[in-house]
Amino acid sequence: MRLVFAGTPEVAVPALDALIASERHEVVAVVTRPDAPAGRGRRLVASPVVERAEEAGIEVLKPNRPRDEEFLARLREIGPDCCPVVAYGALLPKVALDVPARGWVNLHFSLLPAWRGAAPVQHAILAGDQITGASTFLIEEGLDSGPVYGTVTEEVRPTDTSGDLLTRLAFAGSGLLAATMDGIEDGTLQAVPQPADGVSLAPKLTVEDAQVDWAAPALRVDRVVRGCTPAPGAWTVFRGERLKLVAARPLPGEDGLAPGDLAVGKNHVHVGTGSHAVELLWVQPQGKKPMRAADWARGVRIAPGERLGAADVR
Helix, strand or coil, rough: EEEEEEEECHHHHHHHHHHCCCCCCEEEEEEHHHHHCCCCCCCCCCCCCHHHHHHCEEEECCCCCCCHHHHHHHHHHHHHCEEEEEECCCCHHHHHHHHCCCCEEEECCCCCCCCCCCCCCHHHHHHCCCEEEEEECCCCCCCCCCEEEEEEEEEECCCCCCCHHHHHHHHHHHHHHHHHHHHHHHHHCCCCCCCCCCCEECCCCCCCCEECCCCCCCCHHHHHHHCCCCCCCCCCECCCEEEEEEEEECCCCCCCCCCEEEECCCCCCEECCCCCCCCEEEEEECCCCEEEEHHHHHHCCCCCCECCCCCCCC
């Protein structure tokens, strides 16, 4: 088939690589989000998908909106048979969905109908799921509600961050997407409607969602830190400023600290929660690089009675 691939971030690149390597299909163009400001200089930077497409000599389309007439006209000129999608980042209108004869097929990082939405991996970790996966489905106008072609499962490891898990799913899912294209092309694969039961939603996490509540149990604190890493980044407050929590671990049996209270040793920083303590492993103060929590604690010279989680933020 002639394919137009739609995707934007790094997590979409393994799937693009798999389709480029396919001997059965041809990626004739790539659709991605417009260049976005990045870094301290806020200069415009092309997406990782653009970089990979240009390396392969593939035409790149960057519509401001996928309903722009100029983009739609070019898509019709190209005449793709199918449009595989991985984390494109914009809603596709019906006028675009109708262009390829075999539709737009999305690789979504959950076992649908669980975790429909923008942040399925983060929500799987926050919910304590032990198994997740990826699904390929035919895009329709509803939110991730189209019929499913195939799935692959992945264990959620106890120390996984959302970044760790998403990386594994990106590579496992790339093979699933390539196999889905094969099955669609030769007619051996039919999409199956999603069940009505088991639907859960995974909206994009906000900065407010990532604030740690020290009154919550240690298990919940651990999930928030892992689920919000690398983005939007779990955080708390210390001396009126945000302190990013890069890595932590629960300490079962370590009791005696009230929520937010600190116990600092030469090589450790423990914090009380609503159950047992957690150990901070890596933190990132505002305007600084990530550092070991023990080094941070020595540098700020924590006084007796100081704690994490005060409400006032400068």
